[in-house]
Amino acid sequence: MPLRDLFKPKSRKKYITIPAQVGESPAEQEPQELTLKTCPRCGRRNREEDLDNNYKICPNCSYHYPLTAGERIWLMTDENSFSELQDNYQTADPLSFPGYLEKVEKAREDTGLEDAVVTGITKINGEKVLMGVMDAHFLAGSMGSLAGERVTAAFEKACAEKLPVVLFTASGGARMQEGMLSLMQMAKTSAAVARFHQEGLLYISVLTDPTTGGVTASFATLADIIIAEPGALICFTGPRVIEQTIHQKIPNGFQQAEFLLEHGMIDQIVHRTDLKKLLGNLIALHN
Amino acid sequence: MSYKYSLEIERDYQELEKKINALKDDALKKNIDFSQEIATLEAKLRDDKEGKYNTLSGWHTIQIARHPQRPTTIDYINAIFDDFVELHGDRYYRDDPAVVGGIARFNGVPVTVVGHQKGQDTNQNLQRNFGMPHPEGYRKFCRLTKQAEKFKRPVICFIDTQGAYPGMEAEERGQGWAIAQTLMQMSILKTPVISLVIGEGGSGGALALGVADRVLMLSYAIYSVISPEACASILCKDVSRGPEMAEYLKLTAKDLYSMGLIDEIIPEPLEGAHTNPTATYKIVQERLQMHLDDLLSGDIDQLPEKRYNKLRCIGVCE
Numbered sequence: 001m002p003l004r005d006l007f008k009p010k011s012r013k014k015y016i017t018i019p020a021q022v023g024e025s026p027a028e029q030e031p032q033e034l035t036l037k038t039c040p041r042c043g044r045r046n047r048e049e050d051l052d053n054n055y056k057i058c059p060n061c062s063y064h065y066p067l068t069a070g071e072r073i074w075l076m077t078d079e080n081s082f083s084e085l086q087d088n089y090q091t092a093d094p095l096s097f098p099g100y101l102e103k104v105e106k107a108r109e110d111t112g113l114e115d116a117v118v119t120g121i122t123k124i125n126g127e128k129v130l131m132g133v134m135d136a137h138f139l140a141g142s143m144g145s146l147a148g149e150r151v152t153a154a155f156e157k158a159c160a161e162k163l164p165v166v167l168f169t170a171s172g173g174a175r176m177q178e179g180m181l182s183l184m185q186m187a188k189t190s191a192a193v194a195r196f197h198q199e200g201l202l203y204i205s206v207l208t209d210p211t212t213g214g215v216t217a218s219f220a221t222l223a224d225i226i227i228a229e230p231g232a233l234i235c236f237t238g239p240r241v242i243e244q245t246i247h248q249k250i251p252n253g254f255q256q257a258e259f260l261l262e263h264g265m266i267d268q269i270v271h272r273t274d275l276k277k278l279l280g281n282l283i284a285l286h287n
Numbered sequence: 288m289s290y291k292y293s294l295e296i297e298r299d300y301q302e303l304e305k306k307i308n309a310l311k312d313d314a315l316k317k318n319i320d321f322s323q324e325i326a327t328l329e330a331k332l333r334d335d336k337e338g339k340y341n342t343l344s345g346w347h348t349i350q351i352a353r354h355p356q357r358p359t360t361i362d363y364i365n366a367i368f369d370d371f372v373e374l375h376g377d378r379y380y381r382d383d384p385a386v387v388g389g390i391a392r393f394n395g396v397p398v399t400v401v402g403h404q405k406g407q408d409t410n411q412n413l414q415r416n417f418g419m420p421h422p423e424g425y426r427k428f429c430r431l432t433k434q435a436e437k438f439k440r441p442v443i444c445f446i447d448t449q450g451a452y453p454g455m456e457a458e459e460r461g462q463g464w465a466i467a468q469t470l471m472q473m474s475i476l477k478t479p480v481i482s483l484v485i486g487e488g489g490s491g492g493a494l495a496l497g498v499a500d501r502v503l504m505l506s507y508a509i510y511s512v513i514s515p516e517a518c519a520s521i522l523c524k525d526v527s528r529g530p531e532m533a534e535y536l537k538l539t540a541k542d543l544y545s546m547g548l549i550d551e552i553i554p555e556p557l558e559g560a561h562t563n564p565t566a567t568y569k570i571v572q573e574r575l576q577m578h579l580d581d582l583l584s585g586d587i588d589q590l591p592e593k594r595y596n597k598l599r600c601i602g603v604c605e
Binding site: 095098148149182195218222241246 | 459
């Protein structure tokens with residue numbers, strides 16, 4: 001199985017499926033399905049195939065579609081180099097929160113993941129790194145016990161093996177259904193980053209759309225170098241909550257990557273097509 | 288006794304309290320001996336209260352934790368610390384009145400004491416931004432605790448906030464960054480740190496002051512990943528289901544103690560700290576002293592390692 005299919009979702013509900021015209025095609029030829037994905041920014045209907053060949057970027061307006069963990073790994077790492085850090089953990093339901101396990105089960109089916117974080121050792125342009133990827137398709141990329149555990153374990157592994165860490169974040173924040181156990185993952189992951197920094201090792205975070213809440217307020221923003229994808233929403237409090245608090249509409253572009261760059265919160269905004277090269281270069285500069 | 292503000296749970300027995308008082312007045316005026324009746328009623332009242340307070344729902348606990356007359360950080364500082372000198376400002380932007388801190392003596396020992404500061408009336412609350420810090424509040428906290436490390440002073444933190452302020456300026460100045468930096472710094476700070484949740488421990492904005500060697504909670508304080516109202520609004524699109532969420536979120540001191548997330552529950556007076564602040568200060572002082580002695584008797588250099596090991600175990604996966 002090719003690596004990019006590893007975490008391929010089993011169902012893709014956001015897609016519109018239009019059967020292509022069959023016309024006079026020979027009977028043995030299967031009718032081809034044309035999958036279109038509407039760009040949320042410019043409204044253009046892009047063919048999935050075209051998106052796949054273009055780093056999932058809208059050719060019209062450069063909108064960066066959210067990636068699955070599998071797609072991210074496939075696009076950012078050297079071929080066949082990713083080896084997942086194995087743990088035998090499963091997401092649990094420590095508070096017996098109503099409906100939680102059903103949601104987790106559905107997310108597992110939709111994404112093929114065990115939780116919102118996948119970590120592994122891989123190569124980026126020939127440079128060996130410990131890489132972590134968050135997948136916003138899994139319960140909005142929220143951080144519960146397992147996600148926090150995986151991020152922490154990744155930093156510990158990187159400390160032990162003296163590897164740089166590259167994390168791609170995408171998260172709606174701490175996972176409500178695990179209550180305080182989720183909140184404490186912020187402290188746990190930040191503590192792991194603190195120890196990692198003490199070892200003099202390089203940590204690069206790439207903030208992708210959307211990086212919010214407890215992830216923004218912990219490991220995501222503790223990197224030596226913080227990169228963001230264009231247009232990504234990056235914030236602690238989401239725009240909706242702010243609007244409810246201050247009872248007024250917040251301006252367009254507020255809390256987007258470009259806004260944060262201007263306010264000195266991130267180092268660079270990097271187009272997805274250039275990202276792998278830049279990461280490789282940055283890691284090489286620290287070797 | 289006059290009630291400036293009474294909770295639903297308090298109103299339940301205030302009626303009976305009034306009747307007992309009226310009966311006492313009557314007995315005095317008319318010189319009739321009602322002592323037996325009064326004793327029976329008082330016993331009933333006591334049972335009633337004990338029954339209620341010992342089986343408080345999460346939602347009722349939150350009402351006590353948010354009680355406007357509940358003692359705040361400054362009240363604790365004035366009551367149990369001496370020679371307090373307040374220190375202001377984060378040195379980058381401004382002084383955040385929602386976080387108050389400085390140097391003081393605790394039973395003779397110089398310590399750094401910092402906490403969220405709520406107001407006790409509307410004016411104070413406007414000035415203190417309802418105890419919801421901006422990034423500069425966390426940066427002030429970082430500055431003061433770093434200073435404590437330099438001068439080998441223990442740090443005592445009081446947690447009492449709905450959360451970090453959810454506003455535009457806070458976002459512009461890096462609310463997430465400030466909290467993250469605080470969490471990271473506190474995890475490796477080489478000095479004893481004790482955090483006590485005195486009221487509301489709301490989300491990341493509370494946790495920033497909660498990375499400590501000892502995390503203590505008053506018995507009617509709460510500590511939660513999200514407010515039950517916000518949780519209900521997100522999960523059920525219905526804010527009125529907050530009371531239900533308050534149970535699911537397991538946010539009371541008892542719940543958190545049983546999950547091993549806090550080290551001790553400090554008992555409050557039966558009807559809450561606001562009904563007898565003096566008794567509350569006394570027991571808080573005693574318990575803080577006990578934990579401080581314990582931490583100071585160990586190897587300070589080992590504290591960050593122990594703190595990490597404690598955090599490292601938190602989380603439940605199967």
